Amino acid sequence: xxxxxxxxxxxxxxxxxxxxxxxxxxxxxxxxxxxxxxxxxxxxxxxxxxxxxxxxxxxxxxxxxxxxxxxxxxxxxxxxxxxxxxxxxxxxxxxxxxxxxxxxxxxxxxxxxxxxxxxxxxxxxxxxxxxxxxxxxxxxxxxxxxxxxxxxxxxxxxxxxxxxxxxxxxxxxxxxxxxxxxxxxxxxxxxxxxxxxxxxxxxxxxxxxxxxxxxxxxxxxxxxxxxxxxxxxxxxxxxxxxxxxxxxxxxxxxxxxxxxxxxxxxxxxxxxxxxxxxxxxxxxxxxxxxxxxxxxxxxxxxxxxxxxxxxxxxxxxxxxxxxxxxxxxxxxxxxxxxxxxxxxxxxxxx
Amino acid sequence: xxxxxxxxxxxxxxxxxxxxxxxxxxxxxxxxxxxxxxxxxxxxxxxxxxxxxxxxxxxxxxxxxxxxxxxxxxxxxxxxxxxxxxxxxxxxxxxxxxxxxxxxxxxxxxxxxxxxxxxxxxxxxxxxxxxxxxxxxxxxxxxxxxxxxxxxxxxxxxxxxxxxxxxxxxxxxxxxxxxxxxxxxxxxxxxxxxxxxxxxxxxxxxxxxxxxxxxxxxxxxxxxxxxxxxxxxxxxxxxxxxxxxxxxxxxxxxxxxxxxxxxxxxxxxxxxxxxxxxxxxxxxxxxxxxxxxxxxxxx
Numbered sequence: 001x002x003x004x005x006x007x008x009x010x011x012x013x014x015x016x017x018x019x020x021x022x023x024x025x026x027x028x029x030x031x032x033x034x035x036x037x038x039x040x041x042x043x044x045x046x047x048x049x050x051x052x053x054x055x056x057x058x059x060x061x062x063x064x065x066x067x068x069x070x071x072x073x074x075x076x077x078x079x080x081x082x083x084x085x086x087x088x089x090x091x092x093x094x095x096x097x098x099x100x101x102x103x104x105x106x107x108x109x110x111x112x113x114x115x116x117x118x119x120x121x122x123x124x125x126x127x128x129x130x131x132x133x134x135x136x137x138x139x140x141x142x143x144x145x146x147x148x149x150x151x152x153x154x155x156x157x158x159x160x161x162x163x164x165x166x167x168x169x170x171x172x173x174x175x176x177x178x179x180x181x182x183x184x185x186x187x188x189x190x191x192x193x194x195x196x197x198x199x200x201x202x203x204x205x206x207x208x209x210x211x212x213x214x215x216x217x218x219x220x221x222x223x224x225x226x227x228x229x230x231x232x233x234x235x236x237x238x239x240x241x242x243x244x245x246x247x248x249x250x251x252x253x254x255x256x257x258x259x260x261x262x263x264x265x266x267x268x269x270x271x272x273x274x275x276x277x278x279x280x281x282x283x284x285x286x287x288x289x290x291x292x293x294x295x296x297x298x299x300x301x302x303x304x305x306x307x308x309x310x311x312x313x314x315x316x317x318x319x320x321x322x323x324x325x326x327x328x329x330x331x332x333x334x335x336x337x338x339x340x341x342x343x344x345x346x347x348x349x350x
Numbered sequence: 351x352x353x354x355x356x357x358x359x360x361x362x363x364x365x366x367x368x369x370x371x372x373x374x375x376x377x378x379x380x381x382x383x384x385x386x387x388x389x390x391x392x393x394x395x396x397x398x399x400x401x402x403x404x405x406x407x408x409x410x411x412x413x414x415x416x417x418x419x420x421x422x423x424x425x426x427x428x429x430x431x432x433x434x435x436x437x438x439x440x441x442x443x444x445x446x447x448x449x450x451x452x453x454x455x456x457x458x459x460x461x462x463x464x465x466x467x468x469x470x471x472x473x474x475x476x477x478x479x480x481x482x483x484x485x486x487x488x489x490x491x492x493x494x495x496x497x498x499x500x501x502x503x504x505x506x507x508x509x510x511x512x513x514x515x516x517x518x519x520x521x522x523x524x525x526x527x528x529x530x531x532x533x534x535x536x537x538x539x540x541x542x543x544x545x546x547x548x549x550x551x552x553x554x555x556x557x558x559x560x561x562x563x564x565x566x567x568x569x570x571x572x573x574x575x576x577x578x579x580x581x582x583x584x585x586x587x588x589x590x591x592x593x594x595x596x597x598x599x600x601x602x603x604x605x606x607x608x609x610x611x612x613x614x615x616x617x618x619x620x621x622x623x624x625x626x627x628x629x630x631x632x633x634x635x636x637x638x639x640x641x642x643x644x645x646x647x648x649x
Contacts, residue, residue, distance in 0.1 A: 213485035228483025
C-alpha cells in the first residue's frame with residue numbers, strides 16, 4: 001500500500017515535471033549596471049535581450065572561452081578575449097589585420113549610434129555574429145559552435161539559467177556576449193573621483209582639463225565630452241582632419257551615403273585612452289604624444305572636415321610643449337585601474 | 351451661486367512648428383549657396399539650440415506656459431519647459447505642448463537659450479541635450495545654440511563656421527555673463543477643442559548676421575565661446591531673428607527670390623528706411639517690398 005502510494009506520487013511528479021515548460025524554472029535576476037549619477041539615464045538595451053545576472057555571467061564565460069570557435073585543439077581556436085584584452089581597454093593593444101583598428105568595449109550600454117568606426121553595425125548582438133564568423137577574427141561556423149557548446153557539460157545548464165532553455169542557439173550566444181559587453185562599465189578613474197569630489201587633480205592635470213575644455217585651448221570637448229558628458233565621447237562621427245584625400249570604403253559615408261561624411265569616423269571614448277594604443281581608425285599613431293602633436297600642428301584641411309575643427313586653418317590648436325604635457329597629464333587621469341583589473345570582467349574560474 | 355454656474359474652461363493641446371529661412375528661402379543644409387550681409391559665402395550643416403519658458407498670452411492678460419507633452423516622469427518634469435531643437439532631428443522641429451485653456455491668444459514669448467535659473471551643469475544627463483554642455487570653466491550649463499557650417503574665407507578657402515552661443519566670460523575666466531534673451535511676438539492664435547492648434551515660428555537666419563550688427567565671418571565665424579564681445583553682438587542681432595509664420599518655401603514665396611541684383615537693390619532701399627519695431631519688421635518688409643515693386647519699376 002505504502003509502496004503503491006509512493007510509486008503513484010512519483011509517477012505523478014514525473015508526469016507533471018515533464019509537462020511543465022522549462023521556462024517555469026527560468027527566474028533570472030535583473031542586472032544593475034551600477035553607473036554613477038552623472039552618467040546617462042537612458043540605456044540602449046534591446047527589448048528582447050534585457051540584462052540579467054545569469055546572462056552576463058554566461059556572456060563573461062563565453063567571451064573568454066576559446067570553445068567559442070567551435071573547434072578542438074590548440075590550432076586556431078580563439079575567444080573574444082584573444083584579441084580584446086582587458087588591460088588594453090578590451091582592445092588588442094597592437095596593430096591588427098582587421099580593416100580598422102579596434103575600438104574599446106566600454107560603456108556601450110549607453111551607445112546609441114551604432115558600432116564600429118562608421119557606426120554600420122546596429123547592435124552588439126550583430127557585432128558578435130560578425131566577429132565570430134569573420135575570417136580575420138574567430139572564423140567560426142555558427143552551427144558548429146552551437147553543436148560544440150551543446151555537447152559540453154557546463155554550458156547547457158548556464159543557457160537554461162540565462163534564457164530558460166538547455167537547447168543552445170546562436171542567437172542566445174549573441175545575446176549573452178552582448179549582455180556581458182554591456183556590463184563593462186568604466187566609472188572609477190581619477191577624473192571620476194574628481195567629479196564626485198573624492199579626489200583632487202594636480203595643478204598640471206587641472207590645467208590640462210582646462211585646455212581640454214576650452215576653444216582657445218586644445219578644444220577637445222565638443223567631440224570627446226568632459227564633466228558634462230562623462231562618457232568622454234558624443235559617440236558621433238567627425239572628419240577630424242587626419243587626411244585631405246579619402247579612399248576608405250568603410251568610412252561614415254559608407255553608412256550615410258553622404259559626400260560630407262567622407263573621412264568621418266566615430267569619436268572614441270577617451271576613457272583609458274593611455275592604454276588604448278594604437279590610435280585613430282587606422283591605428284596610425286602609437287603614442288598619445290603623436291596624437292597630441294597631430295591635433296596641435298598636423299590637422300589637414302579639406303571640404304569634408306568637421307566645422308568643429310575650429311583651428312584647422314592654423315593647422316591645429318598650436319599647443320606649447322608645456323600645454324601638451326598638461327593635456328597628457330589630464331588624459332592620464334582617465335585611466336580606470338579598477339576597470340582594467342576588475343575580476344567581474346576577467347576570465348572566470350572554470 | 352455664480353461660481354457654481356460658471357463652466358470651467360476646457361483645455362486643448364497645441365503644437366509649435368519650427369522652421370528656418372535663409373536668404374528668403376527655406377534652409378537647405380550643406381549647400382554652399384548663401385551669402386550674408388558682409389558678403390561671405392557660406393553653408394549651414396546643422397543648428398542645435400534650446401528654447402525655454404515658451405508662454406502664450408490670453409485675452410485676460412494671463413501667460414500660459416508651454417510644457418512638453420511627453421514629459422511625465424519626475425526627472426522629465428524638471429525640464430518640461432525646455433525644448434531642444436535640432437535641424438537633424440525632424441521630430442524636434444515640432445514642439446508638442448500639454449493642454450492649455452481654449453481661447454484666443456495675442457502674444458508669444460520665450461527665452462532663447464536658457465536663463466540663469468535653468469542653465470546649470472548636470473541638468474541633462476542624456477543626449478542629445480547633454481551634448482550641448484558648456485564647460486564649467488567657461489561658465490557651465492549648456493550651449494544656447496550651435497550653428498555649424500563652413501564659409502569661404504578671405505583667401506577663398508572653406509573655413510569652419512561655428513556660431514556657438516552661451517554664457518560669456520572675462521579674459522581670466524573669473525567672471526561670467528548671461529547672454530540669453532527673451533523674445534516677445536504678437537500672435538493672432540485661437541486654441542480650440544478638437545482642433546490641430548498649430549502655431550508656426552520661423553528662425554530667419556540672415557538676421558543673426560545683419561541687424562543691427564553686420565557679422566563678417568572672417569572676424570566672428572568660429573571659436574567664439576571665449577569671445578564675449580562676439581556673444582554680445584549676436585545677442586543684439588538675435589532679438590529679431592524670429593517671426594511668426596512658416597518659412598518661405600520657394601522663390602514665389604520669398605521676398606528676394608533668386609534675383610540677386612534685385613535683392614541687392616532692395617537691401618540698399620531698406621537701409622535708407624526708418625528703423626522698425628522688431629516684432630513687425632519682417633511682415634513690414636514683405637509689404638514694403640511689394641509696394642516698391644508695384645510703384646517703382648527701377649528697383
